[in-house]
Amino acid sequence: MRKAFVDTLCQLACDDPRIMLLTGDLGYMALEPFRERFPQRFLNAGVAEQNMIGVATGLADAGFRPYAYSIAPFASLRPFEFIRNGPVVHKLPVRIVGMGAGFEYGYSGRTHYGLEDIGVLRTLPGLTLVIPADSAQAAAAIRETRDLPGPVYYSLGKDDTISVPGLNGRFELGKAQVVREGRDIALVAMGSICQEAVIGAGKLAGYGIEATVVVVSSFHPDPEDDLAHILAPFRHAISVEAQTVSGSLGALVATVIATRGLACCLHVLGVRTASDGTSGVQMERWRKYGLDGDSILAAALCAVRQGL
Amino acid sequence: MSLPARCYDKHSREGDSFVGHDISPKQVRRIILSQSRRASVGHIGSCLCVVEILSALYSSVLRAASPDDPDRDRFILSKGHAGLALYASLVLRGWLDEAALETFCGENTLFAVHPEVGVPGVDFSTGSLGQGLSIACGAALAARLQASRRRVFCLISDGELNEGSTWEAAMFAAHHRLSNLHAIIDCNGQQALGRTSDIMGTSNLAERWKAFGWRTQEVDGHSVPQLVAALAAPSAGERPHIVVAKTVFGKGVSYMERGIPVTQTHLPVQPVNWHYLPMSEHEYWLAMEELEQSN
Numbered sequence: 001m002r003k004a005f006v007d008t009l010c011q012l013a014c015d016d017p018r019i020m021l022l023t024g025d026l027g028y029m030a031l032e033p034f035r036e037r038f039p040q041r042f043l044n045a046g047v048a049e050q051n052m053i054g055v056a057t058g059l060a061d062a063g064f065r066p067y068a069y070s071i072a073p074f075a076s077l078r079p080f081e082f083i084r085n086g087p088v089v090h091k092l093p094v095r096i097v098g099m100g101a102g103f104e105y106g107y108s109g110r111t112h113y114g115l116e117d118i119g120v121l122r123t124l125p126g127l128t129l130v131i132p133a134d135s136a137q138a139a140a141a142i143r144e145t146r147d148l149p150g151p152v153y154y155s156l157g158k159d160d161t162i163s164v165p166g167l168n169g170r171f172e173l174g175k176a177q178v179v180r181e182g183r184d185i186a187l188v189a190m191g192s193i194c195q196e197a198v199i200g201a202g203k204l205a206g207y208g209i210e211a212t213v214v215v216v217s218s219f220h221p222d223p224e225d226d227l228a229h230i231l232a233p234f235r236h237a238i239s240v241e242a243q244t245v246s247g248s249l250g251a252l253v254a255t256v257i258a259t260r261g262l263a264c265c266l267h268v269l270g271v272r273t274a275s276d277g278t279s280g281v282q283m284e285r286w287r288k289y290g291l292d293g294d295s296i297l298a299a300a301l302c303a304v305r306q307g308l
Numbered sequence: 309m310s311l312p313a314r315c316y317d318k319h320s321r322e323g324d325s326f327v328g329h330d331i332s333p334k335q336v337r338r339i340i341l342s343q344s345r346r347a348s349v350g351h352i353g354s355c356l357c358v359v360e361i362l363s364a365l366y367s368s369v370l371r372a373a374s375p376d377d378p379d380r381d382r383f384i385l386s387k388g389h390a391g392l393a394l395y396a397s398l399v400l401r402g403w404l405d406e407a408a409l410e411t412f413c414g415e416n417t418l419f420a421v422h423p424e425v426g427v428p429g430v431d432f433s434t435g436s437l438g439q440g441l442s443i444a445c446g447a448a449l450a451a452r453l454q455a456s457r458r459r460v461f462c463l464i465s466d467g468e469l470n471e472g473s474t475w476e477a478a479m480f481a482a483h484h485r486l487s488n489l490h491a492i493i494d495c496n497g498q499q500a501l502g503r504t505s506d507i508m509g510t511s512n513l514a515e516r517w518k519a520f521g522w523r524t525q526e527v528d529g530h531s532v533p534q535l536v537a538a539l540a541a542p543s544a545g546e547r548p549h550i551v552v553a554k555t556v557f558g559k560g561v562s563y564m565e566r567g568i569p570v571t572q573t574h575l576p577v578q579p580v581n582w583h584y585l586p587m588s589e590h591e592y593w594l595a596m597e598e599l600e601q602s603n
Contacts, residue, residue, distance in 0.1 A: 040453075046483075051442040051476035058446020061432070062454065066446075081436060082473075086443065089433050090425055 001156040001192075002030045002099060004135035008142045009067060013038050016146070018063060022056055024049045024070035026099070031069065053079040056094045057086035065093050065146075071105065072098030072114025072155060076121055087151035088126045094151045101131065101155045101191050102242025103285035110275040114155065118190075119247030121153050122219050128173070129219040131155040133194035134162045136169030137217060144171055157192040159282075164194045167215055174221030176230060182210025185300050186231055186264075189240040190216045190249040192282075193291055197240050200296030207297075209304055222252055228260040236303040238267045240296055242286065245270035267299050331367040331400040333359045333532065337560050337599055339396035339409065345592040347413035351421055353558035353582035355393035357496045357529070358463065361553055362397040364535035365461060375403045375429040381458050382431045382447045386440020387465035387494060388422035395419060398429040438471025440464060441491060445481050448489035448548075459488045459543060467499030470508045475520070481548040482521025489548040490539060491522075494529065496557040498579055513552050522550045529553030558582045560602065561595040570594060 010033055013019040020041045021034045035042040045052035049070055056066040068075065075098040076083070087094035098117050105112035121127055130145055130152060132138035138156055145152050166179030179194070180201050189197035194215050201211035214230055216223055231237055237257070241249040250268030257264050271289050279285075286292040290299070336359045344352045365383060372380030375398075385394050392412065398404040404427070411417040418426050422435030431447075434440050444462035451458045468474055481489050493513060497504050504510045514524040523545060527534040538551045557579050558564025567579035571588040575581055587595065 043449075045480065046476075048473075048476035048480065050439075050473040051445065051480050054439055054442020054473070054477065055446035055449065055480065057432075058443045058448070058460075059450045060446075061443075062447060062450030064450060064453070082439060082442070085433065085436050085439055 001132060001135045001138040001160060002158050003160045004138045005097065005142060005154070005156055006030060006033050008139045010034055010037055012143065012146055013041065016065065018065040020059060020064050020066045022052050022066050022068045024052050024068070024074055026070050026074075049074050049079045050082045053082035053086055053094070053096070057082075057090060057092060060087060060092035060094045061090065065095065067095040067097055069097040069099065071100050071112055072117045073112065075099070076114075076117035076153065080120060083121070083127065083151070084124055088124050091126065091150050093149060096151070096153045098153060098155050099158060101157050102193065103282045104158050104192070106281045106285070107279050109279040110277065115242065115244050115271050117153070117155060118219070118243050118249070119251075122247050125220065126150055127220060128152045129155070131191045131217055132171065133164045133167055133189070133191060133215050133217060135160050136163065137167055137171050140169045140171040141217060144173060155191060159192065162192050162195055164215065165198055166213075167194070171217055173218050174223055176223040176226035177215040177217070178212060178230060179215055180211065180213040182212045183233070184209045184211060184236075185304055186212045186214060186234045186237040187240060187296065187300070188214045188216060188227070188237060188249065188253050191242060193240055193242045193286065196286060196291060196293045197296055199293030200300065203293060203297045204300050207301060209300065211300065216249055216252070219252065224252075224256050227253060227256045228262065231257060231262055231264050234264050236267070236300075237264050238269060238296065238299050238303065240269045240291060242291060243270055245272055265303070267303055269296065269299060329367045329401055331363045331397060333363045334599065334602065335400055336363055336393060336396045338596075339399060339406070340392050341587070341592065341595050341599065343392055343396075343409050343412045345587050345589075346410070348586040349413050349421060350582070350584040350586050351389045351392070352585075352587065353498070353564050353579065354387065355390045356561060356564065357555040357557050357559045358387070358390050358393050358494050359559065360530045360532050361463060361492055361494065361535055361555075362393055364532045364539060366397040366401045367532070368536045369539045370461065371458075379456060379458050382444070382460045384432050384440040384444050384447070384460070384462040385423060385434050386444075386462055387437065387468055388434030391421055391423040394423055394430070395427070398427070401429070403429040437465070437468040438473040441474055441477035442480075444489055444491070445477050445484075445486060448481070448486040449484060451488055452486070459490060461539070462489070462491045464491060464493055465499070466493055466495045466497065466504050466510045466513070469493070469510055470499070478517065478520045478522065485546040486548045487543045487546050490543070491548070491550045492539070493550065493552050494555050495552055496555045498557040498583065500580070500583060502580055517550045517552070521547060523547040524550050524552060526552045526554070529555035530559055561598055563591070563594065
């Protein structure tokens with residue numbers, strides 16, 4: 001999605017002189033196209049994420065549309081209070097880009113994992129969260145949210161090759177997208193890991209279980225109505241996210257089920273344990289934490305056969 | 309570059325002859341004391357020590373036709389706990405109705421201890437220390453990119469220098485040569501639990517900021533002429549500008565300056581008392597009497 005982000009931003013910046021790109025000194029072999037085309041609108045703010053968000057706040061107040069880029073935890077957790085007291089409090093169109101969602105930074109280790117950004121930032125009403133599942137959806141989402149008057153946080157994967165079958169670049173703020181339909185169980189996923197939900201659904205079909213796969217790509221507005229409508233016929237649902245389970249996708253789905261009075265039992269797949277200090281490639285991390293296609297398959301079989 | 313996004317450049321500064329507004333420090337202090345007493349809140353010492361700085365800014369430095377003039381100079385009170393001093397200055401500048409201050413620290417008020425952007429004349433909400441200078445950097449950078457002559461002023465406290473983010477902003481401003489950025493340090497030597505020299509020393513402040521690439525000046529923070537001379541002069545050179553203003557915590561009320569809790573005798577004598585304490589009725593009248601007898 002990184003290439004999709006930069007390419008899309010370059011296209012938008014051609015027509016919109018308000019757009020600036022700020023980086024916390026990251027983005028090697030990624031941000032160069034923007035820097036080369038718009039050198040006066042590119043700003044390396046240094047390894048100083050708090051200040052970068054403060055600067056973006058001042059720029060946005062004056063009419064600019066600053067996109068502030070860093071690795072997910074550095075873009076979200078380090079400057080959290082600057083985000084709250086800056087663009088959120090002042091309702092300014094600052095765009096924050098957290099790169100490397102979930103376990104994508106693999107061997108870089110746990111300091112670089114983006115496992116809490118959505119849960120933490122979801123505590124801020126007024127901050128729209130966008131979590132695309134693949135590059136095509138990322139491009140659509142960046143375009144659709146360009147003119148939102150308030151701040152936006154984008155959680156983007158680095159991998160430009162991921163493509164979620166059936167999604168076809170669809171994005172609508174506050175809506176959920178169904179990429180596969182089945183009648184036995186609903187799989188609700190968010191971010192790059194949506195591909196694993198689709199894989200899991202494919203494997204479930206081999207067991208005669210048909211799964212609906214739902215992609216959630218935004219919070220604030222939350223796709224509550226869509227989820228309530230989609231989940232209404234199901235007795236079983238599984239949420240899948242490369243995030244800690246507190247406050248993120250699983251929490252949203254649980255809230256919808258509870259507050260809409262749905263007769264649906266939810267199994268939340270996400271990171272539940274504190275890091276043991278180990279690191280590894282994303283796929284192996286997904287497997288370790290029970291989030292890959294096989295783990296989703298196992299959870300779904302358990303849910304359907306044993307009534308969860 | 310073709311970046312201007314709003315209408316700033318339509319506003320020529322030519323002919324925008326800045327006419328000084330009569331904002332007397334004594335009047336500012338009168339409002340601070342009366343509203344602090346009415347609302348029975350603290351932070352009085354922190355407000356009193358920046359009175360001359362705000363009087364200088366709002367009488368003779370900030371160029372602004374109105375609080376929502378898009379090309380006005382910006383002011384950020386990074387030490388947001390002196391919000392009442394800012395409100396008082398805005399009243400005397402004519403941008404706020406003094407009657408509105410009757411809601412200060414009342415229920416459902418916009419006038420909290422720390423200023424909110426919804427108040428006319430408050431450019432940015434503040435209150436969490438160490439954030440204002442970063443926003444000021446963005447505002448100053450925006451002005452330059454938009455080829456606007458507007459300047460940005462930011463008042464920070466010496467205690468606030470404990471925050472690492474302040475130094476992130478200090479480096480950023482110098483690196484990007486934000487000469488339209490003017491910071492003022494309220495150097496009162498006090499922070500929340502004691503003296504700055506005892507908690508995290510801030511000696512040689514001018515030298516420190518100079519080493520960070522700033523143009524520095526040291527002034528008496530209670531001399532309006534010195535403050536105006538330092539701040540009203542046009543931005544110069546390529547360096548951001550900082551004025552180290554030596555102030556006295558609780559300035560103008562001698563028992564506050566000396567840290568004496570007049571009627572709360574169970575407390576020790578220490579200047580930090582008047583970071584927190586509200587005034588009793590007796591203390592209020594003592595303060596007002598001293599104020600009225602002062603020049």
